[in-house]
Amino acid sequence: MEGLRFRVQGFKHTGYVAVLYNPGSDYFEVELQDDMGHAKTRVEDVCFTELVDKIDELVERTDNYDADIEVWKNIPESDPDKQAAKDLGKLVCELQELGIGGDIIIID
16 A cells, blocks of 8 residues: 655654555555654554544544643754744643744754
8 A cells, every 4th residue: 555654743642653545445554653763553444534633543642632742842842943843832732822923943
């Protein structure tokens, strides 16, 4: 099957996510892989409109997600780039709480 694979670092899974298209069923398969690319979990028959929610459920969303985010936001990062990303995320959250919306686009 053809598809795409990307690296993630979530609360529930760190490694790769492969999204594979099954033309016979017109559905997708979502596969969680370890850092070596070995399959850990595979979910079949995922509709296109459900892909984002299914990946979020498998990789990131925990039962105590809001509390987990608050803890994570306050743990300092040793990597300056990760700390900058975390600081930017905090700023976006603070702006949203003030009712100030918008998009942030980072251009290298």
